[in-house]
Amino acid sequence: xxxxxxxxxxxxxxxxxxxxxxxxxxxxxxxxxxxxxxxxxxxxxxxxxxxxxxxxxxxxxxxxxxxxxxxxxxxxxxxxxxxxxxxxxxxxxxxxxxxxxxxxxxxxxxxxxxxxxxxxxxxxxxxxxxxxxxxxxxxxxxxxxxxxxxxxxxxxxxxxxxxxxxxxxxxxxxxxxxxxxxxxxxxxxxxxxxxxxxxxxxxxxxxxxxxxxxxxxxxxxxxxx
Amino acid sequence: xxxxxxxxxxxxxxxxxxxxxxxxxxxxxxxxxxxxxxxxxxxxxxxxxxxxxxxxxxxxxxxxxxxxxxxxxxx
Numbered sequence: 001x002x003x004x005x006x007x008x009x010x011x012x013x014x015x016x017x018x019x020x021x022x023x024x025x026x027x028x029x030x031x032x033x034x035x036x037x038x039x040x041x042x043x044x045x046x047x048x049x050x051x052x053x054x055x056x057x058x059x060x061x062x063x064x065x066x067x068x069x070x071x072x073x074x075x076x077x078x079x080x081x082x083x084x085x086x087x088x089x090x091x092x093x094x095x096x097x098x099x100x101x102x103x104x105x106x107x108x109x110x111x112x113x114x115x116x117x118x119x120x121x122x123x124x125x126x127x128x129x130x131x132x133x134x135x136x137x138x139x140x141x142x143x144x145x146x147x148x149x150x151x152x153x154x155x156x157x158x159x160x161x162x163x164x165x166x167x168x169x170x171x172x173x174x175x176x177x178x179x180x181x182x183x184x185x186x187x188x189x190x191x192x193x194x195x196x197x198x199x200x201x202x203x204x205x206x207x208x209x210x211x212x213x214x215x216x217x218x219x220x221x222x223x224x225x
Numbered sequence: 226x227x228x229x230x231x232x233x234x235x236x237x238x239x240x241x242x243x244x245x246x247x248x249x250x251x252x253x254x255x256x257x258x259x260x261x262x263x264x265x266x267x268x269x270x271x272x273x274x275x276x277x278x279x280x281x282x283x284x285x286x287x288x289x290x291x292x293x294x295x296x297x298x299x300x
Contacts, residue, residue, distance in 0.1 A: 056287055063284070092287065099289045106241050146238065146290060173239065 001025040001216055004040035006070070006086070008032040008061045013047035013083065013196060020196040023209060024216040032064040042079040042123070042215045043070055045086030047140075047194060057100065057142045058088035067093055079123035079215050080188045084140055087180070087190030096181055096190045097155050098147035103140070104173030110139040112204060113193055114166035115179050119159055122182050124189040127214040134163075134207035138171055138179075138193040145174040145181070145192070155181060163191050228271050229296040232286045233264035264291075 003021040007014045007029050014029060021027035021044060030037060032050075037043060050061035061067070067089070074080045074095055082090035090096045103109060115136055117128040128134070147155065152175055155161060163180035170177045172192070180191025195208030234240045240262050247261040267285055271277060277295050286293040 055285070059284060059287070099287055101238070101290060102241060104239065104241050106245060144239075148289070 001042070002038075002040045003027045003042045003044060003212075003215070004030040004037050005044045005046055006030045006032060006066055007046075008048070008050035008064060008089075010050045010052055010061075011046055011048035011085070013085075013194065016194075016199075017044045017046040017083065017196040020199045020208060020212050023199060024212045030066055032061070032066045035065045035069055037066075037069050037073055043073060043081070044196075045070070045080065045082040045089050046196070047084030047086060050085055050089060053085075053142070056088075056092070057085055058090075058092035061085075061089045062093040071095060074183065074188045077185060077187050079218065081124050081211065081215070082188070082190035083194055083196060084143075084192055087192055088142065090188060090190045095188050096183060097151055097160065098145050098178075098181060100142050100192070101144040101146050102142050103144055103171070106141075108139070108141040109143075109171045111137070111171060113138045113169045113171060113179075115163040115191075115193060116166055117162070118164055119162045119182065119186075121159075122162055122186045122189050123215050123218040124211045125162060125214055126218045127210050133166060134195075134210065135198065135205040136193040136195055136208055137197045137204075140172070140192055143172040143174065143192040145172075145178045147175065152176065158184060160184065160186075162189055163193075226271060226274065226298055228269055228274055228277060230267040230269070230277065230281060230285055231264060231294040231296065232267065232281075233292050233294075234262060235290055235292055238290055 164177045198205040198208030243262040281293040
């Protein structure tokens with residue numbers, strides 16, 4: 001299996017994403033200017049500050065040439081994971097529901113958080129147990145997930161909430177403690193915390209590896225939701 | 226022509242930036258000011274303003290969280 005990691009101007013977590021993906025599969029960088037995905041089996045849209053976060057985080061990156069290919073890959077059921085700024089990009093692109101607003105505190109927050117896995121039938125959480133808690137670092141200024149009441153009710157009913165901050169650990173004011181969501185089909189997942197920074201016990205937790213192990217386990221098959 | 230686009234947080238969405246500005250006012254001696262909300266202003270030169278609506282919906286604003294208002298010179 002080969003995992004492609006998109007690099008935009010301003011990305012900064014793509015190297016860690018490559019390292020995490022390399023733990024389970026082959027991994028390669030996909031420059032944002034390219035119009036194909038080089039035949040990879042899964043795509044990670046990494047964290048950082050694409051295009052300087054100008055206008056709104058992800059607003060400009062979503063129109064990068066590579067994103068057309070990512071959207072087509074996602075529509076075909078290909079596994080796509082958006083982390084932090086990658087999550088913002090996927091929401092801006094309409095591949096994931098909702099939007100990410102500035103943290104309630106208006107501060108950049110950087111801390112380890114516990115995430116509860118709410119859904120295991122996605123290609124990125126198949127190796128997790130339902131209700132399992134993962135210890136993952138979180139670092140962002142614009143992580144307050146928001147959707148209108150109707151959208152929120154819909155994604156709760158569809159089981160599109162993939163990760164929630166553990167009780168009392170919501171760092172940014174996200175609605176319903178939502179830390180990560182998936183597309184209707186389940187193959188596109190996005191979350192604010194950084195699983196690619198939690199792949200070695202040396203830095204406190206290796207729980208993030210489970211997301212990458214999941215995609216290896218699932219291959220490129222589309223989960224039935 | 227020159228156009229101005231005002232982009233505001235949608236009503237009902239928590240605007241911590243506006244709240245923070247509001248909380249700073251009493252210390253500066255201002256009173257009687259409330260419901261402060263902070264948005265964005267985009268100014269641009271455009272030949273055909275008919276395309277601005279589309280531009281706002283696709284790029285300048287995120288309609289899920291923001292409202293926009295296009296202002297063109299009168300006449």
